[in-house]
Amino acid sequence: MMPQIDWKELCCFCLMASLFSVGCERSKPIPAAINGPSMAPHYWGQHYRIECYDCDFPVRFQLVDGQTIPEKITCPNCGFRDLPFTAAVRMPADRVVIDQNQQPERWSVVALMLPDRPGYGVKRVLGLPQETISFHQGNLYVDDQLVRKSWEQLCQQRILVFDSNYGPRTTDTSRWQILAPETSRWQSTRGSLKRQSTSDLPLKPAIANVMKGLDSDND
Numbered sequence: 001m002m003p004q005i006d007w008k009e010l011c012c013f014c015l016m017a018s019l020f021s022v023g024c025e026r027s028k029p030i031p032a033a034i035n036g037p038s039m040a041p042h043y044w045g046q047h048y049r050i051e052c053y054d055c056d057f058p059v060r061f062q063l064v065d066g067q068t069i070p071e072k073i074t075c076p077n078c079g080f081r082d083l084p085f086t087a088a089v090r091m092p093a094d095r096v097v098i099d100q101n102q103q104p105e106r107w108s109v110v111a112l113m114l115p116d117r118p119g120y121g122v123k124r125v126l127g128l129p130q131e132t133i134s135f136h137q138g139n140l141y142v143d144d145q146l147v148r149k150s151w152e153q154l155c156q157q158r159i160l161v162f163d164s165n166y167g168p169r170t171t172d173t174s175r176w177q178i179l180a181p182e183t184s185r186w187q188s189t190r191g192s193l194k195r196q197s198t199s200d201l202p203l204k205p206a207i208a209n210v211m212k213g214l215d216s217d218n219d
Helices: 007-027 151-157 205-218
Strands: 030-033 047-051 058-061 089-091 095-098 109-113 120-124 133-136 139-142 186-189 192-195
Touching: none
Parallel strands: none
Antiparallel strands: 030 095, 047 058, 047 089, 109 120, 133 139, 186 192
8 A cells, every 4th residue: 555645745845855955055165266367466367477586586477368478577576677478387376165154244355246257256345235435545434434454454465565585686676765764773785675673773862862861870
């Protein structure tokens, strides 16, 4: 004798199984490769790498679609101009995993569907729903209030402009100027910037006089 089937329960079970399957599919991590230069240097698409012949800095760069291939590359660290493009090594794109279960926050890096072509775009969140954002002198304002980054956020988003660990042997890097060199703790030697400790700096006259007076009192 065949067991009696409750079709209502069976349909309910199939619907729940279908919804569970869809939910699992949506929460499943999606592997992806970075394509394009918009998030460099934090995330790289296919790019090229070459070590500077003068300061040994690892130079990485990308070519935009339609861009003419250059004969020479300029080191962004020391300014050395004679790096041959033919010596650069082509590097693969960075690979990431898209987590569909994370709730985006300000400064989060997110993947979003592109309206004009297939695939995802990778961007950083600046504004949240119902907010009005604006920029002034490079600063982000939300609803006319300045948004400040935490130290951790600054470290995550900083962009290297010069690394004094890679000092050039021949290139003149006078493009880096020290403001008020007589009082600054920074010194430039053959293009390498170094910061002095406080004890190595000469005392300002007013401070020196105070210190001298203290020494006299102690005598």
